[in-house]
Amino acid sequence: xxADGGMGHATKRREDVRFLTGRGKxxxxxxPAKTTYCAFARSTVANGKINSIDTxxxxxxxxxxTVFTGEDFAEVGGNPAGWLINSRDGEPMKEPKRPVxxxxxxxxVGDAYAAVIAETLEQAMDAVEAIDADIDELDxxxxxxxxxxxxxxxxxxxxxxxxxxxxxxxxxxxxATDEAIKNAPHVTTLELVNNRxxxxxxxxxxxxxxxxxxxxxxxxxxxxxxxxxTRLLISAFVMGIPExxxxxxxxxxxxxxxxxxxxxxxxxxxxxxxxKLNRPVKWTSTRTEAFLSDxxxxxHVTKIELACERDGTFIAFRTETMANVGAYLSNxxxxxxxFLHGTLMAGNYTVPNVYVNVKAVFTNTAPVDAYRGAGRPxxxxxxxxxxxxxxxxxxxxxxxLRRKNFIKPDQYPYASAAGLxxxxxxxxxxxxxLEAAADLAGFEAxxxxxxxxxxxxxxxxxxxxxxxxxxxxNLVGVLGSRVGLYDAATVRVNATGNISVMVGAHxxxxxxxxxxxxxxxxxxxxxxxxxxxxxxxTSKIPFGMxxxxxxxLAVCGSAVFRATEKIIxxxxxxxxxxxxxxxxxxxxxDGDFSVKGTNxxxxxxxxxxxxxxxxxxxxxxxxxxxxxxxFYDPAxxxxxSGAYACEVEVDPDTGKVDICSMIAxxxxxxxxxxxxxxxxxxxxxxxxxxxxxLEHGIYDENGQLLSGSLMDYAMPRADDLPNFVVDHxxxxxxxxxxxxxxxxxxxxxxxxxxxVVNAVVDALQRGGHDVEHIDMPVSPxxxxxxxxx
Amino acid sequence: MPTITMNVNGxxxxxxxxxxxxxxxxxxxxxxxTGTHIGCDTSQCGACVVHVNGKAVKACTMFAxxxxxxxxxxxxxxxxxxGSLNVIQQAFQDHHGLQCGxxxxxxxxxxxxxxxxxPKPTEAEVRDYLEGNICRCTGYQGIxxxxxxxxxxxxxxxxx
Numbered sequence: 001x002x003a004d005g006g007m008g009h010a011t012k013r014r015e016d017v018r019f020l021t022g023r024g025k026x027x028x029x030x031x032p033a034k035t036t037y038c039a040f041a042r043s044t045v046a047n048g049k050i051n052s053i054d055t056x057x058x059x060x061x062x063x064x065x066t067v068f069t070g071e072d073f074a075e076v077g078g079n080p081a082g083w084l085i086n087s088r089d090g091e092p093m094k095e096p097k098r099p100v101x102x103x104x105x106x107x108x109v110g111d112a113y114a115a116v117i118a119e120t121l122e123q124a125m126d127a128v129e130a131i132d133a134d135i136d137e138l139d140x141x142x143x144x145x146x147x148x149x150x151x152x153x154x155x156x157x158x159x160x161x162x163x164x165x166x167x168x169x170x171x172x173x174x175x176a177t178d179e180a181i182k183n184a185p186h187v188t189t190l191e192l193v194n195n196r197x198x199x200x201x202x203x204x205x206x207x208x209x210x211x212x213x214x215x216x217x218x219x220x221x222x223x224x225x226x227x228x229x230t231r232l233l234i235s236a237f238v239m240g241i242p243e244x245x246x247x248x249x250x251x252x253x254x255x256x257x258x259x260x261x262x263x264x265x266x267x268x269x270x271x272x273x274x275x276k277l278n279r280p281v282k283w284t285s286t287r288t289e290a291f292l293s294d295x296x297x298x299x300h301v302t303k304i305e306l307a308c309e310r311d312g313t314f315i316a317f318r319t320e321t322m323a324n325v326g327a328y329l330s331n332x333x334x335x336x337x338x339f340l341h342g343t344l345m346a347g348n349y350t351v352p353n354v355y356v357n358v359k360a361v362f363t364n365t366a367p368v369d370a371y372r373g374a375g376r377p378x379x380x381x382x383x384x385x386x387x388x389x390x391x392x393x394x395x396x397x398x399x400x401l402r403r404k405n406f407i408k409p410d411q412y413p414y415a416s417a418a419g420l421x422x423x424x425x426x427x428x429x430x431x432x433x434l435e436a437a438a439d440l441a442g443f444e445a446x447x448x449x450x451x452x453x454x455x456x457x458x459x460x461x462x463x464x465x466x467x468x469x470x471x472x473x474n475l476v477g478v479l480g481s482r483v484g485l486y487d488a489a490t491v492r493v494n495a496t497g498n499i500s501v502m503v504g505a506h507x508x509x510x511x512x513x514x515x516x517x518x519x520x521x522x523x524x525x526x527x528x529x530x531x532x533x534x535x536x537x538t539s540k541i542p543f544g545m546x547x548x549x550x551x552x553l554a555v556c557g558s559a560v561f562r563a564t565e566k567i568i569x570x571x572x573x574x575x576x577x578x579x580x581x582x583x584x585x586x587x588x589x590d591g592d593f594s595v596k597g598t599n600x601x602x603x604x605x606x607x608x609x610x611x612x613x614x615x616x617x618x619x620x621x622x623x624x625x626x627x628x629x630x631f632y633d634p635a636x637x638x639x640x641s642g643a644y645a646c647e648v649e650v651d652p653d654t655g656k657v658d659i660c661s662m663i664a665x666x667x668x669x670x671x672x673x674x675x676x677x678x679x680x681x682x683x684x685x686x687x688x689x690x691x692x693x694l695e696h697g698i699y700d701e702n703g704q705l706l707s708g709s710l711m712d713y714a715m716p717r718a719d720d721l722p723n724f725v726v727d728h729x730x731x732x733x734x735x736x737x738x739x740x741x742x743x744x745x746x747x748x749x750x751x752x753x754x755x756v757v758n759a760v761v762d763a764l765q766r767g768g769h770d771v772e773h774i775d776m777p778v779s780p781x782x783x784x785x786x787x788x789x
Numbered sequence: 790m791p792t793i794t795m796n797v798n799g800x801x802x803x804x805x806x807x808x809x810x811x812x813x814x815x816x817x818x819x820x821x822x823t824g825t826h827i828g829c830d831t832s833q834c835g836a837c838v839v840h841v842n843g844k845a846v847k848a849c850t851m852f853a854x855x856x857x858x859x860x861x862x863x864x865x866x867x868x869x870x871x872g873s874l875n876v877i878q879q880a881f882q883d884h885h886g887l888q889c890g891x892x893x894x895x896x897x898x899x900x901x902x903x904x905x906x907x908p909k910p911t912e913a914e915v916r917d918y919l920e921g922n923i924c925r926c927t928g929y930q931g932i933x934x935x936x937x938x939x940x941x942x943x944x945x946x947x948x949x
Contacts, residue, residue, distance in 0.1 A: 012882050012883060013882065016881065016882040016890070017882070018890075019887055019889075019890025019893050020864075020874060020881055020882060020887065020890075020893060020897065021864065021867070021868050021878065022822070022823070022825070022863065022867075022894050023824065023865075024824070024890045024891075024893075025823075026823075026826070026891065028823075028827075029817075029823035031818075122807070200925055201889070201891075201925055202834060202889065202891040202892045202923065202925050202926075203828065203889065203891040252889075252890065253889065254826075254828075254889045254890065254891030255888075255889040255925050255926055257925070286830045287829035287831065287834070508889055509888035509926045511888070675885050676885070678885070679888060679926075679927060679931055682928035682930045683888060683925075683926045683927050683928045684928075685928055686925075686927070686928030686929065709829075709830075709831050710831050710834060710923070711831050711833055715923050715925070716928075716929075717919070717923065717929075718915070718916040718917075718919035718924075718929040718933065719916040719919070719920055721928060721929055721930075723912075723930055723933075724928065724930055748928075
């Protein structure tokens with residue numbers, strides 16, 4: 001039954017109240033007694049040999065407690081990559097060590113090589129200036145083509161190459177794909193760049209280390225999307241602190257978008273320092289440090305070919321991509337350009353041949369890892385741009401060309417040529433909805449109106465599919481993952497009937513405290529406000545893998561569902577005992593247990609109380625208490641999909657692009673809280689439009705980050721964006737998780753970039769300019785250059 | 790270190806601050822008012838917007854000593870005396886104008902200043918006014934809707 005505020009209800013978020021009143025508690029809002037402050041010395045050169053680091057003067061500065069250099073961590077482990085990727089020749093990827101602090105060499109601007117701990121932050125920052133680092137600047141490797149061609153200038157000397165791996169997917173499809181392209185009546189080719197992005201969660205990273213010498217317990221309070229994963233990495237790989245002696249607590253987290261998935265060296269450092277000093281040690285990133293040291297996103301250079309029949313039937317997609325991994329392998333960096341990208345290269349289409357080659361390249365730049373969408377925006381951008389170009393070359397309508405090749409609703413489950421089995425979808429229904437919402441019939445009139453005002457109007461269309469609900473452990477294990485990707489939940493019904501739900505997922509803006517109780521309330525027929533979510537603290541929650549990859553509800557929510565099912569099963573036993581009947585005769589509905597065919601009835605609250613006062617329990621059959629845990633490992637990825645439309649106006653005098661409309665038709669399966677889902681899509685759209693029009697992490701040839709502040713890196717502001725039309729009514733249920741949900745967190749960022757660029761190219765084409773492609777960000781300068789260059 | 794006295798959210802408070810301490814840091818570190826957030830180091834993000842003598846100010850752009858003797862209002866003082874949300878805060882909750890909540894205090898303080906200056910802004914005026922407040926989560930639509938609603942106007946495209 002749908003409890004008030006249960007599944008499908010646009011319940012207002014309960015967590016909002018503390019955020020709106022300034023009572024949110026983010027990591028930097030915690031300052032334990034006797035806290036010391038940490039500041040890092042970071043490389044100003046992209047590639048350098050460390051000759052010596054003299055910390056003597058710094059150590060003597062006022063308030064300085066201690067100074068660390070890379071040498072202090074030479075014996076501890078490296079921060080590992082989570083996925084082992086093998087090259088086409090069978091060789092495993094190159095995995096140079098990623099140390100806590102740079103040792104021997106610095107490898108990107110912002111690479112930390114020393115840390116000062118002082119009584120105040122200002123004293124620590126002052127002392128960093130007094131560190132005398134003798135570092136020889138070396139030539140930097142920045143451009144990926146140069147990096148692969150260059151065998152003398154290396155990011156990591158010990159591996160003898162700048163290539164991390166050379167991966168093929170699916171290798172068995174390679175010959176057939178090559179053959180199909182060779183013989184195809186028509187081949188469309190496009191070279192494109194997926195621009196480097198800086199995630200820029202508004203809350204900068206922050207970490208506080210604490211150590212209790214009495215118990216030997218460590219505590220790390222940190223900005224994390226996945227506290228258990230962080231604990232595992234620190235314990236098993238980097239510091240060797242036993243997991244049971246380390247608590248990782250991520251309190252309120254101010255956005256992440258991927259950048260707070262990863263374990264960073266600063267976290268290990270504050271723990272080591274806290275133990276050495278026997279005092280809390282706090283580090284809070286500045287925005288400048290965030291630009292230089294947070295994991296960046298995207299940064300692919302791709303050539304894609306689409307082979308098709310003259311009637312537009314797709315025959316093959318073949319992709320060659322160079323993926324920048326930066327100076328070190330961040331935790332998910334090797335999975336992002338491979339299994340989160342290559343496996344999506346069949347898109348929504350019945351194409352029989354797909355082959356993807358990805359070369360991952362080390363450069364003297366900040367590490368690159370998963371950022372909202374993670375591989376899937378790159379796949380969608382390549383596919384949907386080359387399809388648009390093919391439509392023009394074939395003289396076909398871009399919607400008709402897509403529809404001609406869509407997988408049809410009766411074809412599920414559908415084994416894509418890129419190795420995934422899609423369980424459900426209806427791409428034609430999404431496109432039908434889009435065509436209606438976008439008023440395509442009125443486009444010509446709008447275009448004429450724009451022309452009257454001297455503007456070129458264009459229409460961009462896109463369809464996408466993503467693999468979310470990350471991920472089935474058995475599958476990802478085969479693909480190289482070193483972890484499982486299940487999640488976990490404990491449902492604890494307290495004696496007085498209210499409920500605590502401990503979950504492995506961790507909200508950094510997604511509204512879990514509101515949405516998860518909606519699921520439980522629906523199942524138990526109780527007031528959602530009687531249910532509290534506990535998350536973010538490894539000492540309180542079961543081992544879960546956290547929040548990313550649009551997985552929280554699909555994976556952790558399914559664990560919540562399973563644990564709640566167990567609660568109902570056990571409560572039914574207790575109710576049967578209370579009503580002196582057999583469990584199979586007991587029904588549970590609207591929060592009441594009753595015996596079929598009688599007027600015997602006990603409420604859920606009565607059963608909860610009885611569970612903890614088991615004076616007359618048959619203890620061989622029923623244990624006291626009402627608390628259940630479930631680990632849920634998905635059977636498959638989920639496959640959200642969508643159809644997007646965008647109209648733009650281009651000012652031919654300046655090249656400036658204005659977005660007139662953006663419409664997102666998404667299929668997320670079942671929806672638990674439509675308000676939150678709409679907000680997730682709107683936020684994703686903003687980041688996707690940011691990528692398409694504004695944002696770019698630009699390194700110069702010396703490896704200096706030119707767009708390294710919010711004054712240089714163009715974040716979307718309120719006046720850059722339109723109102724969005726968001727619709728998730730064309731839903732097909734996910735067939736393999738118990739809630740039927742697919743995940744919505746990344747869709748907007750995946751679907752919107754090609755939609756915008758398709759619209760800009762369409763505007764220029766309709767305006768008589770022979771422009772086939774403009775790389776993102778589609779800035780005024782680039783548009784003007786394309787029109788006039 | 791100079792001692793400053795301010796009237797913060799209606800209460801007189803004193804703090805010892807270094808000359809170089811900015812107001813945002815003083816509010817957080819000396820007065821424990823951690824609702825004012827610090828999201829950047831170039832006065833771009835707007836997470837630290839407070840009101841000084843009734844005007845919206847990015848608290849990282851002035852030294853704490855410059856606020857000596859001033860009336861300072863922060864997010865902690867915005868709710869009604871009984872703890873219930875004020876009109877703008879309530880509109881943010883109703884229109885899903887926040888996700889992670891980190892930019893939210895600055896947004897609320899900017900919105901309050903906007904509606905004081907311009908009680909019935911157009912949507913374009915709202916978007917223009919928020920140019921100095923960055924939100925990475927919402928795409929701004931929920932925020933704009935909330936401010937329109939708080940001014941008694943109907944948002945262009947409502948949320949669910």
